[in-house]
Amino acid sequence: xxxANWSVGRVAKRCGVKVSTLHYYEQLGLIRSWRNNGxxxxxxxxxxxxxxxxxxxxxxxxxxxxxxxxxxxxPDNRTPNKEDWQLLASNWQAELDExxxxxxxxxxxxxxxxxxxxxxxKNCPIYNPEDMLAxxxxxxxxxxxxxxxxx
Amino acid sequence: xxxANWSVGRVAKRCGVKVSTLHYYEQLGLIRSWRNNGxxxxxxxxxxxxxxxxxxxxxxxxxxxxxxxxxxxxPDNRTPNKEDWQLLASNWQAELDExxxxxxxxxxxxxxxxxxxxxxxKNCPIYNPEDMLAxxxxxxxxxxxxxxxxx
DNA sequence: ACTTTACCTCAAGCTAACTTGAGGTTTTAG
DNA sequence: CTAAAACCTCAAGTTAGCTTGAGGTAAAGT
Numbered sequence: 001x002x003x004a005n006w007s008v009g010r011v012a013k014r015c016g017v018k019v020s021t022l023h024y025y026e027q028l029g030l031i032r033s034w035r036n037n038g039x040x041x042x043x044x045x046x047x048x049x050x051x052x053x054x055x056x057x058x059x060x061x062x063x064x065x066x067x068x069x070x071x072x073x074x075p076d077n078r079t080p081n082k083e084d085w086q087l088l089a090s091n092w093q094a095e096l097d098e099x100x101x102x103x104x105x106x107x108x109x110x111x112x113x114x115x116x117x118x119x120x121x122k123n124c125p126i127y128n129p130e131d132m133l134a135x136x137x138x139x140x141x142x143x144x145x146x147x148x149x150x151x
Numbered sequence: 152x153x154x155a156n157w158s159v160g161r162v163a164k165r166c167g168v169k170v171s172t173l174h175y176y177e178q179l180g181l182i183r184s185w186r187n188n189g190x191x192x193x194x195x196x197x198x199x200x201x202x203x204x205x206x207x208x209x210x211x212x213x214x215x216x217x218x219x220x221x222x223x224x225x226p227d228n229r230t231p232n233k234e235d236w237q238l239l240a241s242n243w244q245a246e247l248d249e250x251x252x253x254x255x256x257x258x259x260x261x262x263x264x265x266x267x268x269x270x271x272x273k274n275c276p277i278y279n280p281e282d283m284l285a286x287x288x289x290x291x292x293x294x295x296x297x298x299x300x301x302x
Numbered sequence: 303a304c305t306t307t308a309c310c311t312c313a314a315g316c317t318a319a320c321t322t323g324a325g326g327t328t329t330t331a332g
Numbered sequence: 333c334t335a336a337a338a339c340c341t342c343a344a345g346t347t348a349g350c351t352t353g354a355g356g357t358a359a360a361g362t
Contacts, residue, residue: 007329009338019339020321028319038328040339059257064319093258100254106210107247158359160308170309171351179349189358191309215349 006043008033015051022051030054030068053085060096157194159184166202173202181205181219204236211247 012019025031026041031050033041050071057067070091074084163170176182177192182201184192201222208218221242225235 007338018321021319023341024320036328038339039341040328058319060254096254096258100251100258103211103247103251103254107244107251158308169351172349174311175350187358189309190311191358209349 004045006045006047008041008043011043011047011051014048015055017051017055025051025054025064028064028068030064030071053088057088057092060092061099062092062095155196157196157198159192159194162194162198162202165199166206168202168206176202176205176215179215179219181215181222204239208239208243211243212250213243213246 006014008019008022012022022031022041026033031043031047033043033047036042054064054067057070058064062070070088078084157165159170159173163173173182173192177184182194182198184194184198187193205215205218208221209215213221221239229235
């Protein structure tokens with residue numbers, strides 16, 4: 001019960017996730033632990049921040065895979081510190097901005113459609129797949145697509 | 152090749168979806184067809200609008216299940232006409248508004264975090280699960296939750 | 303007529319992000 | 333010391349929204 005030494009159960013409770021989720025994250029390489037004599041997982045307090053960053057990113061619609069790559073890009077694969085966090089967050093924020101803009105665009109064309117009751121084959125911006133909305137992609141996956149193009 | 156009589160392939164091409172997607176939607180009861188002599192699916196042009204509504208709703212983050220229930224709520228389970236569409240769209244738009252607000256709130260607290268580099272256990276609005284973001288729920292499922300409460 | 307598309311059904315597979323369960327061990331509380 | 337609570341591993345199940353494949357039929361082009 002020392003401060004520096006967390007069991008899965010405690011971490012889970014503190015972070016509001018299930019133990020199985022922590023197992024899963026560890027399996028994916030998102031968090032790390034060492035084992036005590038009895039083969040039970042032990043964590044540094046650091047893991048709490050790491051999990052919080054994961055959860056924050058997920059709320060933004062970032063995939064675990066993407067988060068993993070972001071972490072991997074940090075020097076020494078360390079848990080994000082202030083500066084790291086700022087960098088990650090601003091990247092994800094850019095993605096978030098795009099998603100918000102996409103949704104706003106969608107909402108606005110919807111506005112038009114509600115006004116006009118259109119959905120006529122030719123004119124409706126929502127009806128037609130080839131228009132401006134299409135260019136914006138599928139929202140949450142935007143950053144992914146860009147990254148893949150860059151490779 | 153008459154106007155009133157569409158094959159799956161034609162519908163798929165026109166709507167920019169795969170044939171298998173149409174099979175799938177039919178299986179879910181989202182669209183309907185009848186069969187010709189050779190047991191092949193035939194559709195009314197109506198189906199195009201229905202699929203467009205589905206796709207538009209999906210872009211807004213509405214689940215197929217939710218869409219199905221929305222359709223089922225229409226008189227006679229008909230394909231949404233202008234007025235129906237206006238009703239559906241304004242419901243979904245409300246949900247969309249909430250999601251946008253949620254994301255904007257998230258982005259803004261992120262702004263703060265980028266500025267302060269916080270993520271201290273006590274203060275950060277993103278770090279703590281119990282704060283205002285939590286109240287807003289998980290975004291895309293908002294409408295679902297509400298509906299379930301109402302039942 | 304013939305050949306290439308297009309279509310059919312049904313089952314199984316896929317991805318993400320987890321959860322559940324079985325069978326067994328370790329810690330902790332009293 | 334003992335019993336309950338927490339932990340362990342590994343495989344399999346879950347949900348959404350489709351896609352893929354196998355094995356076979358129908359329609360369309362030439």
